[in-house]
Amino acid sequence: MTQKTTFELKTWDDVDICLREIAECEISLNDIDGNMNIAINEAKEKASKLAKPIQARIETLEKLIKSFVQENKSDIQGKSKVLNFGKVGFRQSSKVSIPTKQIETILKNLRKHGMSDCISTKETINKEVLEKYPDKDIVKIGASRKVKDNFYMETDKEKVRR
Numbered sequence: 001m002t003q004k005t006t007f008e009l010k011t012w013d014d015v016d017i018c019l020r021e022i023a024e025c026e027i028s029l030n031d032i033d034g035n036m037n038i039a040i041n042e043a044k045e046k047a048s049k050l051a052k053p054i055q056a057r058i059e060t061l062e063k064l065i066k067s068f069v070q071e072n073k074s075d076i077q078g079k080s081k082v083l084n085f086g087k088v089g090f091r092q093s094s095k096v097s098i099p100t101k102q103i104e105t106i107l108k109n110l111r112k113h114g115m116s117d118c119i120s121t122k123e124t125i126n127k128e129v130l131e132k133y134p135d136k137d138i139v140k141i142g143a144s145r146k147v148k149d150n151f152y153m154e155t156d157k158e159k160v161r162r
Contacts, residue, residue, distance in 0.1 A: 023155035 009015055069088045075081070080089025098106060110118050130138065131145075138145050 019153065019155050020160055022153075023157045023160040026155060027157055027160065 007014070009018065065088060069076075069081075073090070076089060078089075079091070080087045107119060110116060130143065135145055
């Protein structure tokens with residue numbers, strides 16, 4: 001990096017010098033990020049290899065336990081059986097099934113039977129579409145368009161590459 005001191009910008013050349021330094025800093029940050037990502041990926045790969053046989057062992061043991069508990073369900077008093085190192089049991093669950101071809105009919109029936117609370121409706125303003133309307137129409141609906149100049153800068157890293 002070229003400049004280490006802080007100074008006041010007085011000319012366009014000063015601005016250009018700062019842009020060069022920013023580009024050099026961005027290149028350094030990209031290198032740091034790249035090295036970090038390589039290290040993270042290597043650590044993830046190593047952890048995955050170490051974990052794989054342990055995960056496989058858990059799956060095998062879970063299948064054995066599930067099979068045994070299903071075969072001996074009558075031994076369980078209530079919903080679960082507490083053992084020394086954990087508990088096993090059965091949880092009741094339910095799920096409503098809605099056939100995709102029947103959605104319109106079901107929606108109609110929900111309204112008919114006073115079950116509108118089962119219908120989800122979400123209305124939002126699509127700002128991207130509204131942006132295309134002229135200002136007079138935007139004002140007419142009670143909104144407004146705010147226009148401002150936003151500063152930007154782009155460094156030319158290719159000219160600075162080491």
